Amino acid sequence: MVDYSELKKKFKAKKPVSRSAKTKAAVKAIAREYEMKKADLGLGAPTFRRGPLFYGLIIVLLVVLGALIIPGITSGSLTMGKKRIERNDLMARKAMNSLSVALGRYKFHVGDYPTTEEGLAVLAYRKPEELRKIRRAHKGWDGPYVDHIVNDPWGRPYVYETRPEGGHPILYSKGPDGRAGTLDDVLPDQLSFEQAFRDTSWTNHWAPAELRGYVVAPDEATRKRVEASMKKYD
Numbered sequence: 001m002v003d004y005s006e007l008k009k010k011f012k013a014k015k016p017v018s019r020s021a022k023t024k025a026a027v028k029a030i031a032r033e034y035e036m037k038k039a040d041l042g043l044g045a046p047t048f049r050r051g052p053l054f055y056g057l058i059i060v061l062l063v064v065l066g067a068l069i070i071p072g073i074t075s076g077s078l079t080m081g082k083k084r085i086e087r088n089d090l091m092a093r094k095a096m097n098s099l100s101v102a103l104g105r106y107k108f109h110v111g112d113y114p115t116t117e118e119g120l121a122v123l124a125y126r127k128p129e130e131l132r133k134i135r136r137a138h139k140g141w142d143g144p145y146v147d148h149i150v151n152d153p154w155g156r157p158y159v160y161e162t163r164p165e166g167g168h169p170i171l172y173s174k175g176p177d178g179r180a181g182t183l184d185d186v187l188p189d190q191l192s193f194e195q196a197f198r199d200t201s202w203t204n205h206w207a208p209a210e211l212r213g214y215v216v217a218p219d220e221a222t223r224k225r226v227e228a229s230m231k232k233y234d
Helices: 005-010 019-040 052-110 128-137 190-198 220-233
Strands: 159-161 170-172
Touching (some): 052 190
């Protein structure tokens, strides 16, 4: 009789696999196949190890962000500077128009613009003890036409000169660069010199003899009556 005991010890019989174990194994196999398919389609989240490559990518990212942020900060500061320059330019333009209107009113009363030597100072407020002197020197003067004369927003005097050929005087600011004849010079609107003559509602005074063509009147009927009465003086 053959003894199989030694063979049985050497080749042990496999334990029967339960149905639940088979189900679990099948689920695991399906899960593995799903992960493989997802990896093939590129749907799996990549994993990075914090090695030299990882820190190299961080450095590159910081450099790119810096290149994007720094120009924005610089342009912001330039924008602030531009706004500051525009504000000064606006102030200079307002001053130009105010001075040109004041010069027009001075001419309305006196008959001509101040000379170059007199400058813009003759428009300004005068102390009571100076009024008689200036009215004697400038017949018809009825100022002040401005409170006081100040420098332009860049701290420089406004340029004022009369023209030998007559007409509107030269009046301007040299602008931020402080040089005459450059593109940033600030000039007044030439029509503002004539504003005192186009609209005489600012004064109730009669015009001097050389300006009798401009009649201040509350209505058209009064204007015609005054013009008719003034013809005998022409």
